[in-house]
Amino acid sequence: MAVIDPWGAELHADYEKIVKQFGLEVFDASAFPQPNRLMRRKVVFAARDQKLIADCIKKKKPYYALTGIMPTADKVHFGNKMVVEQLKYFQDHGAKTFILIADLEAATTRGVSLETARKRALDFHIPAYIALGLDPKKTTFYFQSENKDVVHLAYEAAQKITLNEFKAVYGSADPSRIMAAVTQVGDILFPQLTERMPGVIPVGIDQDPHIRLTRDVVARTKTTHNFFPPAGIYHKFTPSLSGGLKMSKSQPAGNIDLPEDPLDACKKILKAVSGGRKTLEEQRKLGAEVEKDMAFELLKMHLIEDDKTLNKIYADYKSGKMLTSELKQIACEKMTSFLNDFTTKLEKARKHLDALTFITFH
């Protein structure tokens, strides 16, 4: 068996371009102790100021990790799962962990009332994040709408950005987008009001504009606040089962939500774009084009933790020993198990909401 490194493949051309275009660092898993699956397999592929965070971990210096929940629908997705996994990684490595409920953003960008947002967050999103691996005992939660400090930082941030800069970063600049963006700046910097320390924001690469904007604001408020600029850790999108760059509700056949009926999920996996050959004979002879196989991508990114197990599947599939139907069967079983596990944990988390630590404001 050849030496195989299924997660060592070069970056997808688009991701490579992004790293260069936006002046990102290539993520270096070797700088971090016990890198998790996403870090080892280059799903996490880019960063800003990663050494600052790696240094905090190594020297046990205080730092924080933060993400937000946008309570707009009663679903989360594999992108959220990756954020939680990264957050958990940092939480397990000494980070003070913050989760904010972006109810002001939901109000201004989606017209969701604060009451609806609050209900959804408590009924579903917070339990879902706990089900995905977050330790509720080590996490601090808050609602944007209750956090005056965040709002105050947002108003201050707005003074530091011109409309043209905003357009350059975001493409558009509708008032609600501006409000949402400066509020994110407030969220990202908020923990440093209490304790000046580096912070890391794990996000999908499409969220980098918020990190850049925040870093700009930090540079422009040096004399008043002297914040650390936030570090960013960026992951790739989970590709659509239909072959697109990103799972999305607009392509339901390629999209699996959390939660989802495992039978529906398996149906989608069976129809997923595969790297298998046209005939059984060709498959046995040439082996699969594993890099094109969306079911394998799911296994690699989300469903198989153990590197050796994934390695073996890769080798067998690549060599022609394993057929597409067999690979999809594995993906379906793992997905079913994951979705059932998620539902169970979700129910359990719902029953223990009273143990959460919310920041309360006066």
Added chain:
Amino acid sequence: MAVIDPWGAELHADYEKIVKQFGLEVFDASAFPQPNRLMRRKVVFAARDQKLIADCIKKKKPYYALTGIMPTADKVHFGNKMVVEQLKYFQDHGAKTFILIADLEAATTRGVSLETARKRALDFHIPAYIALGLDPKKTTFYFQSENKDVVHLAYEAAQKITLNEFKAVYGSADPSRIMAAVTQVGDILFPQLTERMPGVIPVGIDQDPHIRLTRDVVARTKTTHNFFPPAGIYHKFTPSLSGGLKMSKSQPAGNIDLPEDPLDACKKILKAVSGGRKTLEEQRKLGAEVEKDMAFELLKMHLIEDDKTLNKIYADYKSGKMLTSELKQIACEKMTSFLNDFTTKLEKARKHLDALTFITFH
């Protein structure tokens, strides 16, 4: 002596144009009981929904009057004086009165810290507004930065306005301006969260964009809030003593701040643009061009309450009986008395801040 109506002059061409261009109502003092000096003399010249407010006064229905204080410098001006006088008029005629401290706006548009804004407001601006005539016992105060309801309304309002609409109303659309404007929308509508009722906002005509924006937001949130659109009552600018449309810090020779040393104020009045003739002989023969006289404008807009007294001065000056030096002497005396009175009342108000009613938030 001819029948003279010094405040019955036609609107200045610019003001007439504004009324037509922006679809304003010509203000009708006869619709209001006991109109004050500004209303009688057409300094208040335009309105939106004035009948709604006049109706509340007549039928003793609940309504509110509201204005904001922008604590950016330790000065107020004659424009603020007019706002307070209008507010007092409505307060005396049944309005629930609100004064907000626009500390979030000061932060986002001028970079003033919330702490500085709060200190200035308490040390100077609130006492100054009381010195200018507001009854502190009948007024409710709040700081924007403490009023979550206002902030929530602001975020909601941002969702209802596009960038292009914003540009059309304001000319520019920098992020900080957008934040300030939607926060004003929140302020203007805030009292209706507790009690749905008409409200009136007395402002200089340059502030109409905020009223228009708020009325647009009201129209677009009909199904969720069903607010009354705010009524606007607009006053003219106090002209610069040097002859410009508006007193302004950028023309210090024509500008009198509150407070100001009466000696300095008198010096400015002596140098003010006058309607007097070139020679004593001409003045006696032709009489003054009163409409061009900035000292007379001060008497009319701010310094002489009694119509008969003003009437007599107008007649004597117009007929040539009164000389420019005599008119300026009157203006100087009245101004000195007003400024001294203001300083005394300011000191007194400062000592009674504990009697104010601030809205407290939890």
